[in-house]
Amino acid sequence: MSARSLPLGAFLLALAAGPAAAQLIAIRSVPISQSHQFDLFPSLRMGMGGVSIAVDDSLHDAFGNPAKGVRLGASSFFGSPGLYSVSQGAGAGRSLPLGTWLRSGNWFGGAALAVQQVDLSDQVQFFPPPCIVCAEPLDQRQAPVNPLPGNQIPNTDRTHGNAFGYAMLGTTFPNQGLSVGASVEWAGLHGVDGVDLLYPRSTGLTQRGHELDLRLGALKQWEGGRALSAVLVHNRFAASHNVSYLDGFWDPGTQSFGQRLRLEENQDQTNTWGAQVEYSWPLRAPGWRVGWVATTNLMSHPKIPNYEIQNIPRDPGKSQAFNLGVGLSRTANASTFALDAVYEPIWSYTWGDAASPVQTSSGLTIPAGGKTIENHFRFSNALVRMGFSQDVPFDQDAKAFGFQLGLAVHRIGYGLVQRDNVQATTRRAHEDWVEWTPTWGMSLKFPGWEIRYRGSVTNGTGRPGVRSGGDVTVATPDAAGGPILVAPSGPLTLTNVRVMTHQVAITFPFR
Amino acid sequence: MTRIPRILLLGLAAVAGCEPTATTPNPPAPTIDAQLRSLIGNWGVVPIGAMPAQNPAQVELGRALFFDKILSGNRDIACATCHDASAALTDGRSLPVGTGGTGVAAARRLGPGRQFVPRSAPTLLNAGLGLYGMFWDQRLTGNQGQFTITPNVPIPQGLPNILSAQAMLPVLNRHEMRGKPGDLDVFGQPNELALLGDQQAVEVWNAVMTRLMAINQYVTMFQAAFPGSGNLGFGHAAQALAAFQMQEFTKTRTPFDRYLERDDAALTLPQKRGALLFFGKAQCSSCHNGPFLGGQSIANVGAPQIGPGGARQPGLDLGRGEQDNNDFYKFAFRVAPLRNVELTAPYFHSGALKTLDEVVHHYNDVTKSLTEFDPSRLDADVRPFYRGDAATVAAVLGTLDFRFRRPLNLSEAEMGDLVAFLKALTDPAARNLSAVVPASVPSGIQ
Numbered sequence: 035m036s037a038r039s040l041p042l043g044a045f046l047l048a049l050a051a052g053p054a055a056a057q058l059i060a061i062r063s064v065p066i067s068q069s070h071q072f073d074l075f076p077s078l079r080m081g082m083g084g085v086s087i088a089v090d091d092s093l094h095d096a097f098g099n100p101a102k103g104v105r106l107g108a109s110s111f112f113g114s115p116g117l118y119s120v121s122q123g124a125g126a127g128r129s130l131p132l133g134t135w136l137r138s139g140n141w142f143g144g145a146a147l148a149v150q151q152v153d154l155s156d157q158v159q160f161f162p163p164p165c166i167v168c169a170e171p172l173d174q175r176q177a178p179v180n181p182l183p184g185n186q187i188p189n190t191d192r193t194h195g196n197a198f199g200y201a202m203l204g205t206t207f208p209n210q211g212l213s214v215g216a217s218v219e220w221a222g223l224h225g226v227d228g229v230d231l232l233y234p235r236s237t238g239l240t241q242r243g244h245e246l247d248l249r250l251g252a253l254k255q256w257e258g259g260r261a262l263s264a265v266l267v268h269n270r271f272a273a274s275h276n277v278s279y280l281d282g283f284w285d286p287g288t289q290s291f292g293q294r295l296r297l298e299e300n301q302d303q304t305n306t307w308g309a310q311v312e313y314s315w316p317l318r319a320p321g322w323r324v325g326w327v328a329t330t331n332l333m334s335h336p337k338i339p340n341y342e343i344q345n346i347p348r349d350p351g352k353s354q355a356f357n358l359g360v361g362l363s364r365t366a367n368a369s370t371f372a373l374d375a376v377y378e379p380i381w382s383y384t385w386g387d388a389a390s391p392v393q394t395s396s397g398l399t400i401p402a403g404g405k406t407i408e409n410h411f412r413f414s415n416a417l418v419r420m421g422f423s424q425d426v427p428f429d430q431d432a433k434a435f436g437f438q439l440g441l442a443v444h445r446i447g448y449g450l451v452q453r454d455n456v457q458a459t460t461r462r463a464h465e466d467w468v469e470w471t472p473t474w475g476m477s478l479k480f481p482g483w484e485i486r487y488r489g490s491v492t493n494g495t496g497r498p499g500v501r502s503g504g505d506v507t508v509a510t511p512d513a514a515g516g517p518i519l520v521a522p523s524g525p526l527t528l529t530n531v532r533v534m535t536h537q538v539a540i541t542f543p544f545r
Numbered sequence: 546m547t548r549i550p551r552i553l554l555l556g557l558a559a560v561a562g563c564e565p566t567a568t569t570p571n572p573p574a575p576t577i578d579a580q581l582r583s584l585i586g587n588w589g590v591v592p593i594g595a596m597p598a599q600n601p602a603q604v605e606l607g608r609a610l611f612f613d614k615i616l617s618g619n620r621d622i623a624c625a626t627c628h629d630a631s632a633a634l635t636d637g638r639s640l641p642v643g644t645g646g647t648g649v650a651a652a653r654r655l656g657p658g659r660q661f662v663p664r665s666a667p668t669l670l671n672a673g674l675g676l677y678g679m680f681w682d683q684r685l686t687g688n689q690g691q692f693t694i695t696p697n698v699p700i701p702q703g704l705p706n707i708l709s710a711q712a713m714l715p716v717l718n719r720h721e722m723r724g725k726p727g728d729l730d731v732f733g734q735p736n737e738l739a740l741l742g743d744q745q746a747v748e749v750w751n752a753v754m755t756r757l758m759a760i761n762q763y764v765t766m767f768q769a770a771f772p773g774s775g776n777l778g779f780g781h782a783a784q785a786l787a788a789f790q791m792q793e794f795t796k797t798r799t800p801f802d803r804y805l806e807r808d809d810a811a812l813t814l815p816q817k818r819g820a821l822l823f824f825g826k827a828q829c830s831s832c833h834n835g836p837f838l839g840g841q842s843i844a845n846v847g848a849p850q851i852g853p854g855g856a857r858q859p860g861l862d863l864g865r866g867e868q869d870n871n872d873f874y875k876f877a878f879r880v881a882p883l884r885n886v887e888l889t890a891p892y893f894h895s896g897a898l899k900t901l902d903e904v905v906h907h908y909n910d911v912t913k914s915l916t917e918f919d920p921s922r923l924d925a926d927v928r929p930f931y932r933g934d935a936a937t938v939a940a941v942l943g944t945l946d947f948r949f950r951r952p953l954n955l956s957e958a959e960m961g962d963l964v965a966f967l968k969a970l971t972d973p974a975a976r977n978l979s980a981v982v983p984a985s986v987p988s989g990i991q
Contacts, residue, residue: 286674286675287597296807391810454577457576
């Protein structure tokens, strides 16, 4: 939640790799656009490209490390309604988070609830309606196609709701400059943006899932501004995708083409243990501050969905993801400039299990449960964020106007070595792409309350679709057994989209 | 400090204003199953659903008719004679022996003064699925009660499927079942069906019905199969024959169909490699496509010319080109549906090739195969009817389908994989059809 990632479909759609620092490292192997669906809560720095290493974000840091709740200040309420939209009608969503921060003596805590409505893509019908591509005489016999029985009409609802809950409790030991905190977060998920597009020939999709995220954090602050923080994360994500397809078949009874419903249940599970350590300190030069961050994630993927869109057989898997980042900031008067640079090396290993004994090209037999395909991913990602903010006081009652600008550039690259144990072949692939996310924000501070707006637009990614005109290229390599479709034989092609996010956050303290 | 935000602003404006670049990811090469499913998807190939149970009374009537020689003019040949249950509903011969012959299936021999039926007996396995056309030249086409046959025969309208329309026709064919004027039947009685003219199809059908209605057991069976039908005709018999065939001869639970239903383990690796060739490099699917892997089109595949030939050019069988104004389709014959093809040798309209291996080698280089065809591979009684002279070969090659004009250059291993795939089109239940044979038939004719 928030700026962290949900490990949904770890290799195709690890969500919310937004411009903010993340304790959970997202893994993606195709440049499918991500909405910022889980970027729910208010932030000072999201409008600055999400810089975080050498600058604090007192509104947001506590969601990542509960010990940083000590920086929240007075008790307050907040609300941060937001929306996102993916261009070309490829998805949209609205969120309404409400929460409170509480402070009493050395104790601090918080709670938040959020509801969310997610519209799946309008373009789920990227693919042409069923038609027949047989020789000419059979074309004359397209009709009648047997109607589907009423009880087999797939679920085609396009809008789904999610719910989120968050609670945090911490305490501080002022004499030691030490704070500790713990948080728990739960999400009930029925609509995760983009998942429908990973099943491009499906006629219906029902998502059910949850995420549980537990965190223990500590923050040590020294005189002079040095700060060391650490957080331990355990995240469990489990979702099921009940996908329905209409498969074509020849009905000898009616002597015509028919369709029948096929249901597939895909499980998407990832359990993550993560740890992050951050250290920052001021430089001698006034206003300058530097810091570093180190994160490790150990992920197990008991089950990864077998998406239609990229048919790499894979069932279980495991990953080790790391990031190492350095940050620099300068604050002068009411201006802040900050820059982060993060390197993310990731190793991931997934494989496909044989459901039954499989004969190999060499005559050997892979027993049931043996590995038919082994995928070794080696990611080498880089992330650069930078941002600027300026606050402009406009009277003597502590009223101020502020604006933020920022840019996050995320380069994702990986090599894949795929061993096919059935055919005794090895394939290698390389992929890389760059995502650009300009961000912006504005704020109005009043003595009693504060309102903030922030927005972002992510470019450089796409959504599965059909390239129209000339050479028709359609996604999804898998068409057998389905309706009699026009050849979906080309490589995966993504239609470029932009993901636009807007959020308004209002914070007002208890009187 | 003022320069930094300015640079940032400029950069931001540049990034925000530019169009996103094309995203063309390069995923790893797909697995053999992904490749295969992708290829299959190009060709309209779908699994075959279950055949619904047919009217039991019609099935039993059809069973009796199928095996009863009373349908033939000389009472010496039944449908089952050339569509033998022990030979996957073919006769195992290059060319069939029709009325006047002796023996069954491959052991059948020509009678005195008779000639071979010009074209191989096609299997009846899966003939009831709803094929677009029937016969080697696809001269019967249609669906949903509307049928066309060339030359025209007054097939009753309203027959429920093309198989029942097809069942109307063999009894009219003098070589296959009806006989020649002057024939005596096996009991020494005049063959009244043969005495009717070639344009008197309705009279022939009525005459057959007269024979059937003279047998009490048939009367009972027709009444049970078609209760309330006061005016029984041979169309009812044809319907019953079709119901029987649909019930008993539909054999589609093949490994390939299971694979189409997403069981990746249904095919072995060589079969998958063969399927990749079938739907890809070898171009088999350019003809053998659709739900039946064929049965929809005609093509000149360069099959050797064997047999008495047709009417237009004595000694040559022009296939679809036998029809008027159809020179473009000279030597073009139906592209056979392929399920159970392993069991239905010999192959092609002339039954010239006896194994799938020979067929695949033929397609690998059609010109060479036709030019160098060795007639010694044919059965001795058919061998004299082989037309391998240079003029005939040139004529066949002259209208050869464009897809076969260049060799495929498949390796021996590839051709082996293709044969492996073709064997994945076999329903195990089609291997033994002995259960369909009745103990006796109402006429009592042996």
